[in-house]
Amino acid sequence: MIDLVLSSEVRAAKDAGRAIVALESTIITHGMPYPQNVEVAAQVEQDIRDAGATPATIAVIDGKLHVGLEADQLQTLGQAKGVAKLSRADMAACIATGGTGATTVAATMIAAQFAGVEVFATGGIGGVHKGAESTFDISADLHELAQTRVTVVAAGAKAILDVPKTLEVLETLGVPVIAYGQDAFPAFWSAQSPLPAPLRMDDAIQIAQAHATRNALGLPGGQLVANPIPADDQIPAEELTPIIEAAQADADTHGITGKGVTPYLLQRIFELTEGRSLTANIALVRNNARLAAQIAQELIKI
Template identity: 75%
Template sequence: MSIITLSPAILDAQADGRGIVALESTIITHGMPWPQNLEMARQVEATVREHGAEPATIAVLDGTLHVGLTDAQLEKLAQAKHVAKLSRADLAVCMAERRTGATTVAATMIAANLASIRIFATGGIGGVHRGAESSFDISADLHELAQTPVTVVAAGAKAILDLPKTLEVLETLGVPVIAYGQDQLPAFWSREAGLRAPLRMDTPEQIARAHRMRAALGLPGGQLIANPIPAEAEIPRDVLAPVIEQANADAARHGISGKALTPYLLQRIFELTQGRSLDANIALVLNNARLAAQIACRMTLLT
């Protein structure tokens, strides 16, 4: 039994030398409610295609790692219950037990690399959680960026995290953190995190060339492209800060931690913003898919 299956559309794109953009599936199963999750997934795939690349949504279905899902598979996953949330530590176990699981940033990067896909669009990466100095709650996404050669386009790290510590860990791990089109680091729902980005690039071609140069130098790991949410869709940092504080206080009161923490916080912020955070989330994911497709197309032109 093959452990990885590339969809016909991905095989065709590879044969034709077209750009391919990897997409995670946790945002479908754990990030948004039905039916918005399916609508969003279809919109993201359509956005990638509109900009000249082929989308490769990644998930484990009955123990097989799928790179590229059919629309029927996408709809089934969007409605599935008790789907595992997979990172580096549990990807293999889920597959060995022939279960179904959705891939986080780390697991998606692993699968993309196995399929020779170099660009990945997501919403926001995981990072250092608040209070990590006592909980040691740090996402595997950061170490994955340091070792797997995939360029990740995100709207920064999720705003619920300790962003200064997340940036510090990325710097320690040698991960290039590149803000797209601005000097400030974006913070997921907000265009600015109050932190200056270590690096800045203004075109998809620059990003594609930097990815190729890392490979030429033999440097491990990928790049984090911090792409700010469109201005018309953002929730300003001063508006969002007290909402995040309230959500974190509620999580602490209910004893929620580990893998359950991020989904809880996102849901609580959705409630406290009366759905505004979900609208912003969809806008930033589409924006990231657009940029990732442009980078993927530029990469196919480089020699």
């Protein structure tokens, strides 16, 4: 029913019992222009290899679920037009109709669990959007974390969201939120926020043990590992907060709503920071990939 295609590298890793880290593909199709998108994706994959694990970039191509992409497929996807952005609601439909789509956090988690991959590295998760009390705009990522057994390494939730409400929803859904190496929940482009993280762990072994223990207890869902961006790469929160507020005001002025809000805000913040937000984004994704590789290796040992 599901045509699952493993890349040659991922298949070899599974056969040998080596650690694998899932990667999403929307960063390639919707995150930045060609050829930078492919260059960054290839660099993140190499970071995982250098850290001792195997990368598995996930996408749906012509109705087939690919876990791991060959180099030529990465190039083709990076130049493709009209690629769907897949989440839980439309992933099956894309496969069933022979479509091509890039996976978001939620869809990547689904595919990773289906393929037996337990760790996933991304930039930042989606969450509760500002004004959600009237729009009910809450990312499917949060519910996916509550039901799909994958540990997700991210630099927190995207800073354009209502982060306090995002943490409240994660708590309600029973999702462990683990700050790596600090007590504060990181703020995506910034290493620190005023929000305390519910949990703290200081090494990959503890995180892997927590993942395995949840499975042993029969608990559904995964873990969110909030990995702060390296201090040298961050944009401090006191500098970024007024920029985000200005971008939000611009979106309100132009009547931007619904699915258009996030891409508009990210583009406006890119402009207002003169490109520094994208540089920071790349740095944090690479940092998350390295930590995810360590966690995946510890899980193999367990």
